[in-house]
Amino acid sequence: MDYVYTILILIGLFVILASSFDLVIGHCGLISIAHPIFYAIGAYVSAMLSKQSGMPVPLSILCGGVGALLASALVAVPALRVSGDYLLIASIGFQLGLIELAKHFHEIGGAGGLTNIPSFLIKDFGRETYVVLVLALAVVTVLFIRWLTQGPYGRMMTAMRDDELAFSMLGRNAIWIKVAVFAIGSGIAGIAGGLYAHYFRFLEPDQFGLLQSSAVLTMVVVGGMRTTMGPVIGAIVLQLMPQIITFFNLPPSILGPLQGLLFTGLVLFFMFVRPQGLLAAADLWVGHKPQGDAGHSGKEACS
Amino acid sequence: MSATLEIRGLCKSFGGIVVADSIDLDLVAGRVLGLIGPNGAGKTSLFNLVCGVVKPDAGLVMLDGQSFEGLPTYQRARMGLARTWQNLRLFPSLTVIDNLMLGPRAYSADRLVDVLFRPAQIRAHEAEARDRALDILERTGLSPIARSRVQDISFGQQKLVGVARALMNDARCLLLDEPMAGVEGQTYALIQKAVRDIAASGVAICVVEHNVAFIRDLCDEGVFMFAGKVLARGSVEQLIADPHLTELYFGT
Numbered sequence: 001m002d003y004v005y006t007i008l009i010l011i012g013l014f015v016i017l018a019s020s021f022d023l024v025i026g027h028c029g030l031i032s033i034a035h036p037i038f039y040a041i042g043a044y045v046s047a048m049l050s051k052q053s054g055m056p057v058p059l060s061i062l063c064g065g066v067g068a069l070l071a072s073a074l075v076a077v078p079a080l081r082v083s084g085d086y087l088l089i090a091s092i093g094f095q096l097g098l099i100e101l102a103k104h105f106h107e108i109g110g111a112g113g114l115t116n117i118p119s120f121l122i123k124d125f126g127r128e129t130y131v132v133l134v135l136a137l138a139v140v141t142v143l144f145i146r147w148l149t150q151g152p153y154g155r156m157m158t159a160m161r162d163d164e165l166a167f168s169m170l171g172r173n174a175i176w177i178k179v180a181v182f183a184i185g186s187g188i189a190g191i192a193g194g195l196y197a198h199y200f201r202f203l204e205p206d207q208f209g210l211l212q213s214s215a216v217l218t219m220v221v222v223g224g225m226r227t228t229m230g231p232v233i234g235a236i237v238l239q240l241m242p243q244i245i246t247f248f249n250l251p252p253s254i255l256g257p258l259q260g261l262l263f264t265g266l267v268l269f270f271m272f273v274r275p276q277g278l279l280a281a282a283d284l285w286v287g288h289k290p291q292g293d294a295g296h297s298g299k300e301a302c303s
Numbered sequence: 304m305s306a307t308l309e310i311r312g313l314c315k316s317f318g319g320i321v322v323a324d325s326i327d328l329d330l331v332a333g334r335v336l337g338l339i340g341p342n343g344a345g346k347t348s349l350f351n352l353v354c355g356v357v358k359p360d361a362g363l364v365m366l367d368g369q370s371f372e373g374l375p376t377y378q379r380a381r382m383g384l385a386r387t388w389q390n391l392r393l394f395p396s397l398t399v400i401d402n403l404m405l406g407p408r409a410y411s412a413d414r415l416v417d418v419l420f421r422p423a424q425i426r427a428h429e430a431e432a433r434d435r436a437l438d439i440l441e442r443t444g445l446s447p448i449a450r451s452r453v454q455d456i457s458f459g460q461q462k463l464v465g466v467a468r469a470l471m472n473d474a475r476c477l478l479l480d481e482p483m484a485g486v487e488g489q490t491y492a493l494i495q496k497a498v499r500d501i502a503a504s505g506v507a508i509c510v511v512e513h514n515v516a517f518i519r520d521l522c523d524e525g526v527f528m529f530a531g532k533v534l535a536r537g538s539v540e541q542l543i544a545d546p547h548l549t550e551l552y553f554g555t
Contacts, residue, residue, distance in 0.1 A: 155404065176414070286398075
């Protein structure tokens with residue numbers, strides 16, 4: 001049963017990661033693949049605060065989220081002031097640099113990893129409670145991002161993505177929108193990181209490298225960018241797939257490469273056959289239906 | 304009569320190409336000024352300099368006595384500057400009304416902190432923006448296509464949406480870059496009426512336009528630009544009648 005719980009928790013955490021990453025890369029159009037580093041920052045900050053200073057775990061997880069949020073601003077503010085393209089470079093540099101740093105920093109476990117992270121809920125209430133907590137937060141995250149992107153702020157992000165110069169000429173500050181979305185997306189990832197740390201109770205820097213970046217990116221792309229359920233489906237499919245093939249009782253020498261191939265194959269398949277992902281985003285932003293205004297669509301109105 | 308927008312000694316060159324050569328220009332509230340000149344005279348560049356899209360080498364621009372120096376585009380817009388674009392630059396992923404609803408000067412939905420923690424204020428701003436957009440769409444005759452996507456409407460209507468969107472921020476000064484190019488018939492008349500109405504409400508307007516008929520129909524005054532310089536200012540009739548300017552314009 002623990003096996004099922006662990007998979008459910010991983011699914012929940014990756015739903016949070018993929019959805020928040022879609023907010024950044026899909027809805028806001030910020031090209032960065034360093035999302036897992038903010039997951040890592042949340043995990044390490046929460047782990048260290050609870051382990052070293054005995055901070056209550058819920059509070060330390062929250063601090064992990066805030067830490068990731070603030071760290072993201074360190075990357076985004078200078079990078080976005082120059083030009084959006086620099087964000088990709090700056091964020092990868094930040095990700096790889098921080099991982100290297102963590103490997104040589106023995107206070108947080110170094111390359112061998114950080115062990116004995118305090119657990120949360122599991123001892124007193126059982127693993128089920130933790131599963132419920134993670135899945136509930138996953139649902140809250142998905143609903144929050146849906147609310148944000150379909151409201152006035154979503155309209156702003158859509159316009160900015162379409163034409164940043166015209167958007168600025170309307171008196172809108174594009175840089176702050178980008179910094180804010182990058183921060184909130186990273187903060188959400190940080191909270192997921194804290195939840196990860198206190199369940200698995202072990203962290204090592206290499207977990208949060210480019211391999212994980214590509215996994216989260218694949219979830220978003222395969223599921224469907226800029227859709228509510230796309231990243232959710234992507235996270236579920238990509239978490240379950242490697243688990244399912246382990247049931248085929250293949251020798252490890254085949255299983256390992258097969259999982260990698262399946263992953264790459266999936267990306268290639270979607271690139272050629274269905275680039276919009278499993279769920280395709282509408283090319284027109286509609287938003288919440290304002291009161292007394294339902295039932296209008298672009299097609300009807302222009303005929 | 305003091306000017307709404309004052310341009311003083313504005314200079315800009317890209318490498319050896321001079322697009323603005325110490326330009327002095329005043330735009331006056333309630334009046335429409337036409338910028339005339341051949342391609343490459345620096346008309347659109349002047350707009351870009353005023354908007355802060357391009358940084359000047361020297362000179363300054365003031366709106367209602369306040370200097371634009373060093374301010375980014377969005378702050379100039381918030382101080383009351385609006386413009387349309389030669390190549391439209393509408394937001395294709397939004398409907399016509401949503402294109403407009405981004406525009407009010409005081410509309411805090413671009414601040415995430417306000418969106419998260421001041422929902423009541425956002426709702427109020429959203430309602431104001433919607434009312435204002437509906438009002439402007441009504442006045443510009445665009446109400447029937449309010450919920451169409453911008454790529455589904457005619458080119459002339461798209462131009463009109465560009466003007467309507469620029470009106471949303473209640474600007475003191477409006478720059479129109481070729482509002483009539485490629486527009487005919489009923490929409491032509493609609494844009495003309497819209498521009499006259501805006502001017503009548505006390506906005507200073509500057510129009511770049513190749514259509515001389517439109518300049519004549521619409522502008523109170525014209526300025527002839529050539530190679531980044533303002534060569535002459537006067538009534539449109541006078542400018543058109545000047546054989547020297549005509550020669551520069553047609554390049555004979």
